[in-house]
Structure formats: structure tokens, C-alpha cells
Amino acid sequence: MWAFGALNIAPLWSGAVTGGLMLAGFVWVVLHYRLWVYQIRADAIYLERGVVTHVQSLVPYVRVQHVDTSQSPVERVLGLSTLVVYTAGSRGADVSIPGLKPEEARDLQRRVKELAIEAEGDDAV
Structure with a gap:
């Protein structure tokens, strides 16, 4: 009997996990695109990017x-x-x-x- 009760809860639990993962993915994409900064300088292209790891690039x-x-x-x-x-x-x-x-x-x-x-x-x- 206990196994059948657990099966009734599983769809709610899996739906919450799926929704949480989708929300986290959406937030990651938004942050990924918002955290790009570039400058066209006199001698090079300067770029800053990164959500977890911050990267700075300078390309002459x-x-x-x-x-x-x-x-x-x-x-x-x-x-x-x-x-x-x-x-x-x-x-x-x-x-x-x-x-x-x-x-x-x-x-x-x-x-x-x-x-x-x-x-x-x-x-x-």
C-alpha cells in the first residue's frame, strides 16, 4: 500500500523539480546575455563576460x-x-x-x- 501512495506524490514532486530546473535555466540565460560588456577602443576590442567565471579579453x-x-x-x-x-x-x-x-x-x-x-x-x- 505504501508504494502506491508514494506513486501519487511522485508526479507533484517531479513537476516541481522540472519547473525549478526550467526557471534556473531561464535565469542562467538572462544573466549570460546581460553580463556581456564590450568596448571598441582606439587600439583593441575589450570584452568582459561571465556569470560564474569572470573573463576579460583584449584583442588588438x-x-x-x-x-x-x-x-x-x-x-x-x-x-x-x-x-x-x-x-x-x-x-x-x-x-x-x-x-x-x-x-x-x-x-x-x-x-x-x-x-x-x-x-x-x-x-x-
């Missing part, structure tokens, strides 16, 4: 190889884009700036590209 324009914009399916639905910066000596993207409006991402792409071309004559840091 003389290291920039190319700059892309991308949209995941979720970003497309939400009307957002990501700026992706590739640098010399790396296998993948060194800097990604998510959560941008598509026009803002394209303008930023153009600006970083222009600054990288201007910095071509400078020595790498």
Missing part, C-alpha cells in the same frame, strides 16, 4: 584576421545577431559578442574591419 586590431556576423535559429526568431572576430594564430573565434540587433552587428563588423585595416601597419602587441 593588428591580430584581427576577419569579422563575421552570425544568427542561430533562436537568434533569428528573436531578431538578434552575434559578431564573431577571428584572430591570427587561433583555430576558432577569439571574440563573440551575442545579443546584438542585426543592424548593430553589421555596423560593428564594418567598424572593426576598418580599424583592423588601419592597424595593419602597426606592430602586434
